[in-house]
Amino acid sequence: xxxxxxxxxxxxSNPFQDPSITSALNANREDPSYxxxxxxxxxxxxxxxxxxxxxxxxxxxxxxxxxxxxxxxKILVEDSPSSGLGGSSTSNNNSPSYDAREEALRxxxxxxxxxxxxxxxxxxxxxxxxxNNFPPCFPIMYLDIPAEIPLEHQSxxxxxxxxxxxxxxxxVINFIACLCLLFSHPESVTxxxxxxxxxxxxxxxxxxxxxxxxxxxxxxxxxxxxxxxxFFYFIFNGFHxxxxxxxxxxxxxxxxxxxxLVVTLFTDHYIITGILALLASICWFVMGVLxxxxxxxxxxxxxxxxxxxxxxxxxxxxxIGRSSTARDAAxxxxxxxxx
Numbered sequence: 001x002x003x004x005x006x007x008x009x010x011x012x013s014n015p016f017q018d019p020s021i022t023s024a025l026n027a028n029r030e031d032p033s034y035x036x037x038x039x040x041x042x043x044x045x046x047x048x049x050x051x052x053x054x055x056x057x058x059x060x061x062x063x064x065x066x067x068x069x070x071x072x073x074k075i076l077v078e079d080s081p082s083s084g085l086g087g088s089s090t091s092n093n094n095s096p097s098y099d100a101r102e103e104a105l106r107x108x109x110x111x112x113x114x115x116x117x118x119x120x121x122x123x124x125x126x127x128x129x130x131x132n133n134f135p136p137c138f139p140i141m142y143l144d145i146p147a148e149i150p151l152e153h154q155s156x157x158x159x160x161x162x163x164x165x166x167x168x169x170x171x172v173i174n175f176i177a178c179l180c181l182l183f184s185h186p187e188s189v190t191x192x193x194x195x196x197x198x199x200x201x202x203x204x205x206x207x208x209x210x211x212x213x214x215x216x217x218x219x220x221x222x223x224x225x226x227x228x229x230x231f232f233y234f235i236f237n238g239f240h241x242x243x244x245x246x247x248x249x250x251x252x253x254x255x256x257x258x259x260x261l262v263v264t265l266f267t268d269h270y271i272i273t274g275i276l277a278l279l280a281s282i283c284w285f286v287m288g289v290l291x292x293x294x295x296x297x298x299x300x301x302x303x304x305x306x307x308x309x310x311x312x313x314x315x316x317x318x319x320i321g322r323s324s325t326a327r328d329a330a331x332x333x334x335x336x337x338x339x
Contacts (some may be wrong), residue, residue: 007101118151139262143219153222156297163290164215168207171282174247175199176258177276185266190260191252214240218298227311230302237295244288258284
């Protein structure tokens, strides 16, 4: 007797084992009309999953990027270390221009930082009460070029200050020459007492007049950029320049130890007095040339900033209108005219 277990589907009485039914099922399976059509939504979902797949894949470094253009691939090839001598030569040729740009940017950054520091120092100094510091012997006002004058104009204002100091030194040397002339002069020079008196008067009066009429206005002009101050400087410093060359000539009885007096003294062999007069004449000449140069430099700056005579008039009218003294005078004149 066999112990082999037979399948229940091998039972001859099973209807699915009937040859006619089996052939019919196989024929229907091969008929295309019984096949299912693909679902379009299923295909779109599968296509979307391909792009949203978060799994990482390893690509070869030599494989091109499908999202990059041909130009990008060219740039990457030129910049890659494997590009050989061609890439290194390109970087070597462009490195000087890059270094120059970087240096220019750094220099500009330093200039901006310095300017911001200067503005901060000026703002800090302006907010703090200032003590009078000029003149040093008897301070009556405050003057500080590094704190009050913009950095780009400090050099010009320093030279204007040196011009004013040279003018004071010239007045002193001129007075000493006239003093020596009073005690040692030839008979042809009869104006020694008058020259001494005029030189002494000018040494005091012109010191204050030059400061308040042209140095202080130009100082305020560079500090505040006000057209009215520039016009004060142009007018009174113009007279100052004419006066300088007038004293250089050395006309008798004008208080000027100039060229006429120098020639007379050396002709009559008054050497010491002649040397002092010559030194005064040199100072008059140097100061006149310096004054003309600074006058021209200030005028160029005045034009470059766009100041006009109309602006100066408007500044003058505005200051007169803000002055209580001017308003009181105008009211008094109006009342007197009614009476």
